[in-house]
Every structure is written in structure tokens, then in C-alpha cells.
Amino acid sequence: MHGPQPILPLELREVVLALGGRRLIDGISCRFAAGLKTVIIGPNGAGKSLFLRLCHGLIRPTAGEIVWHGAAGRDPASAQAMVFQRPVMLRRSAVANIEYALSLQGLGRRLRRERVAEVLARTGLSEIADRPARVLSGGEQQKLALARAWALRPQVLFLDEPTSSLDPGASHAIEEIVRTLHAEGTRIIMTTHDLGQARRLADEVVFLHHGRIVEHAPAPAFFDGPASPLAAAFLRGELLWRE
Amino acid sequence: MSPLVEALWQAAALILHADSDLAEIVGLSLAVSLGATALAALVGMPIGAMAALFRFPGRRALVVLLDALMGLPPVVAGLFVYLILSRSGPLGFLGLLYSPLAMVIAQFILILPIVAALSRQVVEDHWREYEEQLRSLGAGPGRALPTLLWDGRFSLFTVVLAGFGRAIAEVGAVMIVGGNIAHVTRTMTTTIALEVNKGQLALAMALGIILIALAVSVNGSVHAAKHVAQRWGGQ
Incomplete structure (x- = not known):
């Protein structure tokens, strides 16, 4: 958990x-x-x-x-994530897409980098980390969407x-x-x-x-x-x- | 040699020799239009983004007004600024009429609705696409705003170029508030109008060539921005 x-x-x-x-x-x-x-x-x-x-x-x-x-009175939103049928990728690199999600949670740069590297490796996306997210294949985009959700540790x-x-x-x-x-x-x-x-x-x-x-x-x-x-x-x- | 061809040769010579009068007029035109465009971008983009993202009383009226004013006739913008800056107007004490700053203000008023309305469309399109994902990640409209502006930067660059294109090509507003005074408020378009009236075509043609070159450059920049956006952003 x-x-x-x-x-x-x-x-x-x-x-x-x-x-x-x-x-x-x-x-x-x-x-x-x-x-x-x-x-x-x-x-x-x-x-x-x-x-x-x-x-x-x-x-x-x-x-x-x-x-x-x-x-118990806390906002439960930050403990959840959602992956959509059609992945929505920001107009930036795969890495930057994940980093952006983590920055919204207020994580520091070092922690963001570590999390991003970890989830990219575990989803097999390290090779395409620096490529623009929106030019990836449908499967790669959906994996990236999952990696982005995973990085949030929901x-x-x-x-x-x-x-x-x-x-x-x-x-x-x-x-x-x-x-x-x-x-x-x-x-x-x-x-x-x-x-x-x-x-x-x-x-x-x-x-x-x-x-x-x-x-x-x-x-x-x-x-x-x-x-x-x-x-x-x-x-x-x-x-x-x-x- | 026909008078037309002779005028064309003279125009080419003026451009090739970087005639000082020509350079001064081109320089002033660029300074005024770039200044007006920068101001319109600074003010218009936030207005457009706010109209796209936030719901507030009068929002719909603002959107309709901005859309309608995209077709504002330059002479009307010029007349409005003239009335404001004329000696008997509310800002007449500033003594700005017939100055380059007055021309900047007139062009700013002319292109502000264009920049604001087109920016609203760009931000709204991006928000429609991103909204669920950004809200899922914890970003409401306020936090999403910088993201949408950044991700829409290539489209917004095109919007700014559209504003600049409109400003550099207009003649009515700057003629009214600038007065077309030699070495003070004479721009490319007002000079063309004057020189044609005088029957002296060489300078008018030289400026016409430069205006067309600028229009081609602006269009080229728009295409380059789209190409970069497609290559790097997958837009």
C-alpha cells in the first residue's frame, strides 16, 4: 500500500x-x-x-x-490516478510528461528524477525517454500513461x-x-x-x-x-x- | 524604358543602396508594429486565456466582443485614438498625438482583439483536450494555465505573427494619429499612399517590395512554427 x-x-x-x-x-x-x-x-x-x-x-x-x-477529512484525490482510454500526452518529451505530473504533487527535482527513471525502466520505456510523447505509438503512449500514473504511487x-x-x-x-x-x-x-x-x-x-x-x-x-x-x-x- | 520599369529600377536601387530615408521609414514601421504586437501579446494572451478557462459574469459578451472586433476597421481604431489623444480629448494633456507612441497605441487597439480572440481559441482547444487528464493529476484551470500556454506556444506564436501582419500592413489608423510627418511618423504604408498621390512611384514601389517581403517572411515563419510543432510536439 x-x-x-x-x-x-x-x-x-x-x-x-x-x-x-x-x-x-x-x-x-x-x-x-x-x-x-x-x-x-x-x-x-x-x-x-x-x-x-x-x-x-x-x-x-x-x-x-x-x-x-x-x-478522514483529507483530500483523497492525491492518492488516486486514472489512465484514460485514449492517453492524453502533453506536448513535451516522455520524461517531461511524467516529471510534470510529479511536479504537480510538489516533489523536489531529485526525487522526481529518481521516480521517473524507475518507472521508465519498469515499463520498458527508458529507450524512448527523450522522444516527444505525442509521436510515440499508441501502445507506447498508453504505457507512458501508466508509467505516469505509477510514478504518482497511487x-x-x-x-x-x-x-x-x-x-x-x-x-x-x-x-x-x-x-x-x-x-x-x-x-x-x-x-x-x-x-x-x-x-x-x-x-x-x-x-x-x-x-x-x-x-x-x-x-x-x-x-x-x-x-x-x-x-x-x-x-x-x-x-x-x-x- | 517605360515609366513603370524605370520606377522599378529606381526602387531596386533604393533597396540595394539601403537609402537612408527608406531605412528610416522601414525602421520606424517595424518599431511601431513590433511595439504594438508585443503589447497586444502581453495583454491579449492573458485575456484570451482567462476567457477560455474561467467562467465569470460577462464572459460570453467578452468573447462575442473580441470576435466582433477582430474585423475592426483601422480608420475607426485611428479615429478612436485620435479622439482620446486630441487636445480636447481625455488624454490630450499628454501631447501624444502625431507621435510614434500614438501610432503604437492605435495599432495595439487594432490587433488586441485579434490576439485575444485567437489566443482564447488556442487555449480553449488545448484545455478541451487536456482537461480531464490535468484535473486527474490535480491541476485546475489556474494551475493548468501556464501548461496550456507552454504547450500552445507554437500556435500562439502564429497568433502573434497574425497580429504583426495586421499591424504592419494597416494604413488608416497610423495616418490619422501619426499625421504622416516626415522623419517623425512616416511609415511604409503612409509613405506609399503619399508617394502614389504625388506620382512618385520609386519609393512607393521599394516600400511595397519590402512589405511583400515582410508578408512572405511572416508566412514563412508561420509554416516553420507549424513544422517545428509537428516535429517536436506531435501537434
């Missing part, structure tokens, strides 16, 4: 997000304790990305509460479909980094479209549909025998646009 005091568990209480009269997140309640890798799955438009953004504090809920029980890492536009090789590399981060104590909460990836990575699964949690279960139980007909249909590959 990173940081001085754990911010988990995270609890959502009857969280609603309504936009334009539509309830995109519709009364979600759940709790995430430390230690697991949670994978959120569901059809397009289920609210997976919104769910992550709500948890990470990028969007305020219309109703309900999001509580970091361990934060207690909780949110990943929004981090491999959706990557080839199998790059996806494998990303999954390995996610496993390593988790092994070092970072709580993983991620979304994916890829059921294979969900099976490979998930300790527990949240199945979302129409902004509601249909099922929240340990991964083996969910994949071997989903409790809800909707989740079962989704796992069979059926299209759920009508339900």
Missing part, C-alpha cells in the same frame, strides 16, 4: 448522474475495499466510463454520496478501457504492468470491453447495465455462473440493446 494512510474503502451510496433529463447512472450503491482488482463490464452506454469518472471525482453526482472512508488506480485500441502485444504489456502495480499494493478498478481481459485480470466483477449495477460478484463465481439473466446473456455474447 502506498501513501501514509489508506483512503479505502470507497463507498458509493445511491449515486445518481442525470444529464438532459436522463439518469445515466441510476442509483448505484457499492463498496470497494482494499486489495482486489475490480473489472467493470457491460454493454456500450451502460455507464462504465461515467462510473469511473464519478469515483475519481472528475464528475460530481447529481444525487447520492461518494465516500472515501479512510480519507493507492487506487482507475483505468478506463486502457487497451481498447491496442494490438495483442501492447495489450499484454499493459496487463503485465497492471498486474505488477496491483502486486505492489495498488487497488485496481478498471473497465473493459474485452471479456477475455476481464477473465484474465479480474478478482471481482461489476456488471453494469443502463447505469445500474446488475451484478457485483467474485470473478470465478460471475464467469462460472452469473446470477442474473442479463449478465448470462452478455457473457454468451448476446446483444442487450433492448433490455
Whole structure:
């Protein structure tokens, strides 16, 4: 576990997000304790990305509460990081992208340099450290986004479909980094479209549909025998646009 | 030899021999327009960035006003400054009318909306792209501002060049507030207008050639900035 005091568990209480009269997140309640890798799955438009953004504090809920029980009055934001589906790279070198994130946390130059060198080495990006980040390949950019998040030493890492536009090789590399981060104590909460990836990575699964949690279960139980007909249909590959 | 060709030869000779009158006029024009551009950049970029990043009462009206004033006619800007600086105007006691400083002020007013409005667009585009990531990293609009200005530096350089291009090429405003006084407020554009009226084309053509060369240089710089941005920033 990173940081001085754990911010988990995270609890959502009857969280609603309504936009334009539509309830995109519709009364979600759940709790995430430390230690697991949670994978959120569901059809397009289920609210997976919104769910992550709500948890990470990028969007305020219309109703309900999001509580970091361990934060105890402290701002939990600095103990979290998020990696987006499409990595957003600043117009500077790979190294400078990571250094920038660390400078926002107020780290001194020496500590920044050490952290940057460490995460670049561990993500296999040392060779391209000085190249402009935006001219890197999609896979390299996503690895760099993960390295940037890793350098922050977050207690909780949110990943929004981090491999959706990557080839199998790059996806494998990303999954390995996610496993390593988790092994070092970072709580993983991620979304994916890829059921294979969900099976490979998930300790527990949240199945979302129409902004509601249909099922929240340990991964083996969910994949071997989903409790809800909707989740079962989704796992069979059926299209759920009508339900 | 036709009068036109003769005038062209004379113009070339003036440029090649670095005629002192010509050099003085070009120097004054550059000093006035560069001064106005620097001032407009100093004031316009922060205004544009604030309008892009922050929500405040009157923001929408400011954006509309800046966009509308991008097409401000130079003679109107000149008239406005003239009224302010004329002896009976509120700043008439400063005695600035018919001075290079008055011309700087007039060009500043002319290009400020251009620099501010285009800067707003640049910063807004970058903020739209970066917002979630920067907020995730803990940077709100205030902390993001220097980042956005730095990452948008090549685009903002283009904005500054657009302002300079507008300033160096305008004639109406500097004519009204400068008075086109020889060796004091005579710029390239006002000299061209005067010399054409006098039927003396050589100096006018020489200055025209220099103005075109400046326009080409500005455009070349814009392309160079874009090339550098693509190569180093992946923009």
C-alpha cells in the first residue's frame, strides 16, 4: 500500500448522474475495499466510463454520496490516478510528461528524477525517454500513461478501457504492468470491453447495465455462473440493446 | 524604358543602396508594429486565456466582443485614438498625438482583439483536450494555465505573427494619429499612399517590395512554427 494512510474503502451510496433529463447512472450503491482488482463490464452506454469518472471525482453526482472512508477529512484525490482510454500526452518529451505530473504533487527535482527513471525502466520505456510523447505509438503512449500514473504511487488506480485500441502485444504489456502495480499494493478498478481481459485480470466483477449495477460478484463465481439473466446473456455474447 | 520599369529600377536601387530615408521609414514601421504586437501579446494572451478557462459574469459578451472586433476597421481604431489623444480629448494633456507612441497605441487597439480572440481559441482547444487528464493529476484551470500556454506556444506564436501582419500592413489608423510627418511618423504604408498621390512611384514601389517581403517572411515563419510543432510536439 502506498501513501501514509489508506483512503479505502470507497463507498458509493445511491449515486445518481442525470444529464438532459436522463439518469445515466441510476442509483448505484457499492463498496470497494482494499486489495482486489475490480473489472467493470457491460454493454456500450451502460455507464462504465461515467462510473469511473464519478469515483475519481472528475464528475460530481447529481444525487447520492461518494465516500472515501479512510480519507478522514483529507483530500483523497492525491492518492488516486486514472489512465484514460485514449492517453492524453502533453506536448513535451516522455520524461517531461511524467516529471510534470510529479511536479504537480510538489516533489523536489531529485526525487522526481529518481521516480521517473524507475518507472521508465519498469515499463520498458527508458529507450524512448527523450522522444516527444505525442509521436510515440499508441501502445507506447498508453504505457507512458501508466508509467505516469505509477510514478504518482497511487493507492487506487482507475483505468478506463486502457487497451481498447491496442494490438495483442501492447495489450499484454499493459496487463503485465497492471498486474505488477496491483502486486505492489495498488487497488485496481478498471473497465473493459474485452471479456477475455476481464477473465484474465479480474478478482471481482461489476456488471453494469443502463447505469445500474446488475451484478457485483467474485470473478470465478460471475464467469462460472452469473446470477442474473442479463449478465448470462452478455457473457454468451448476446446483444442487450433492448433490455 | 517605360515609366513603370524605370520606377522599378529606381526602387531596386533604393533597396540595394539601403537609402537612408527608406531605412528610416522601414525602421520606424517595424518599431511601431513590433511595439504594438508585443503589447497586444502581453495583454491579449492573458485575456484570451482567462476567457477560455474561467467562467465569470460577462464572459460570453467578452468573447462575442473580441470576435466582433477582430474585423475592426483601422480608420475607426485611428479615429478612436485620435479622439482620446486630441487636445480636447481625455488624454490630450499628454501631447501624444502625431507621435510614434500614438501610432503604437492605435495599432495595439487594432490587433488586441485579434490576439485575444485567437489566443482564447488556442487555449480553449488545448484545455478541451487536456482537461480531464490535468484535473486527474490535480491541476485546475489556474494551475493548468501556464501548461496550456507552454504547450500552445507554437500556435500562439502564429497568433502573434497574425497580429504583426495586421499591424504592419494597416494604413488608416497610423495616418490619422501619426499625421504622416516626415522623419517623425512616416511609415511604409503612409509613405506609399503619399508617394502614389504625388506620382512618385520609386519609393512607393521599394516600400511595397519590402512589405511583400515582410508578408512572405511572416508566412514563412508561420509554416516553420507549424513544422517545428509537428516535429517536436506531435501537434
